[in-house]
Amino acid sequence: MKQKAIILVYGEGGHRAQMKRLYDLIKLENEHKKYKFIGICENSKSINSLDKNFSIDPLRDKHSNFITLVNIPKGIFNYFRLFYKLSKDYDVRSVISTGPGIAIPISLYFKMLGKKIIFIETWSRFITVSMTAKVMYKIATKFYIQNKSLKKHYPDAIYGGLL
Amino acid sequence: MKIFVTVGTTKFDSLVAAIDEKLKNSNYDIVLQISDGKYLPKNFEYFDYTNSIQKYFEESDIVITHAGAGSIYELLELGKKIIIVPNLDRIDKHQTDIANYMDSNLYAKTLSSFDELLETIEYVRTQDFKKFKKESFFMTKEILDFIES
Numbered sequence: 361m362k363q364k365a366i367i368l369v370y371g372e373g374g375h376r377a378q379m380k381r382l383y384d385l386i387k388l389e390n391e392h393k394k395y396k397f398i399g400i401c402e403n404s405k406s407i408n409s410l411d412k413n414f415s416i417d418p419l420r421d422k423h424s425n426f427i428t429l430v431n432i433p434k435g436i437f438n439y440f441r442l443f444y445k446l447s448k449d450y451d452v453r454s455v456i457s458t459g460p461g462i463a464i465p466i467s468l469y470f471k472m473l474g475k476k477i478i479f480i481e482t483w484s485r486f487i488t489v490s491m492t493a494k495v496m497y498k499i500a501t502k503f504y505i506q507n508k509s510l511k512k513h514y515p516d517a518i519y520g521g522l523l
Numbered sequence: 524m525k526i527f528v529t530v531g532t533t534k535f536d537s538l539v540a541a542i543d544e545k546l547k548n549s550n551y552d553i554v555l556q557i558s559d560g561k562y563l564p565k566n567f568e569y570f571d572y573t574n575s576i577q578k579y580f581e582e583s584d585i586v587i588t589h590a591g592a593g594s595i596y597e598l599l600e601l602g603k604k605i606i607i608v609p610n611l612d613r614i615d616k617h618q619t620d621i622a623n624y625m626d627s628n629l630y631a632k633t634l635s636s637f638d639e640l641l642e643t644i645e646y647v648r649t650q651d652f653k654k655f656k657k658e659s660f661f662m663t664k665e666i667l668d669f670i671e672s
Contacts, residue, residue, distance in 0.1 A: 373531060373532040373533060373591065373593070374531075374593045377593040382660070385660060386663055386667065388663075389667050392667070394671070422613050422615070423612070424614070453670055454670040478666055478669075482592070483596065484591070484592035484620060484621050485617065485620055485621075486620045486621060486624045487624075488620050502666070502669060504662060506660070518662065520662035521658040521660040521661050521662070522596065522658060
């Protein structure tokens with residue numbers, strides 16, 4: 361029988377910092393022991409305390425739009441290879457992500473399998489909307505914001521405080 | 524006066540260069556954390572990363588920080604006086620969001636232009652700022668209960 365799992369998806373920098381804080385909070389809850397927590401991160405910048413970690417390359421380059429375009433086909437292949445492996449090895453119940461863009465394909469895939477998709481918009485947004493959040497707002501089963509001022513952009517969002 | 528400069532995990536060469544150039548004749552004691560930056564300071568001590576950044580934060584009188592939310596929240600929680608500089612070297616300009624929020628609510632001072640570095644430092648040195656009260660994340664149990672249901 362496959363182990364129950366929750367996938368945590370997070371990019372580098374602030375996205376990783378937020379997921380680490382969330383996981384520290386998760387570890388304080390009793391339900392934590394019921395699942396294997398599997399991390400999917402960017403550029404091997406993983407959170408070591410998770411049960412298992414996978415790394416994929418980010419599609420977007422922070423300094424060049426050209427490099428971003430070149431990365432897309434290679435990235436998509438790597439994504440599907442990983443998704444297949446995860447579905448095969450685990451009973452995935454949910455995907456929780458703190459962004460950025462890698463949250464989208466992973467969340468879409470598991471949404472199609474009927475899993476619960478949780479997204480937490482980044483703590484750095486007060487007024488502007490992120491590209492990832494615009495998409496994830498339509499995909500997520502539950503969409504959390506960390507700053508109340510974003511409610512006017514996302515009426516169905518749940519305010520959850522700052523990680 | 525001790526000043527620490529942090530750019531977080533993304534290089535911010537224009538800030539590092541501006542500080543190296545414009546503050547070289549000041550008598551500030553300046554240390555810079557520059558990530559994988561290509562511009563290497565000639566006039567001040569610097570390093571790429573450190574595991575003990577909190578020590579540098581605590582020992583400084585003022586911290587000049589990129590407008591990364593993680594850095595800003597951590598510094599304000601420590602009660603530090605900070606100058607926030609949005610990293611506009613990046614393709615996405617989202618850092619202006621939090622910089623404007625903190626400045627207009629008087630929790631910190633945001634730097635408008637590198638030309639104003641000296642006067643902004645002097646302004647912050649004597650200014651008192653409002654204390655930022657962080658409301659901590661409280662939805663962890665709800666998320667886990669929802670997944671379990």
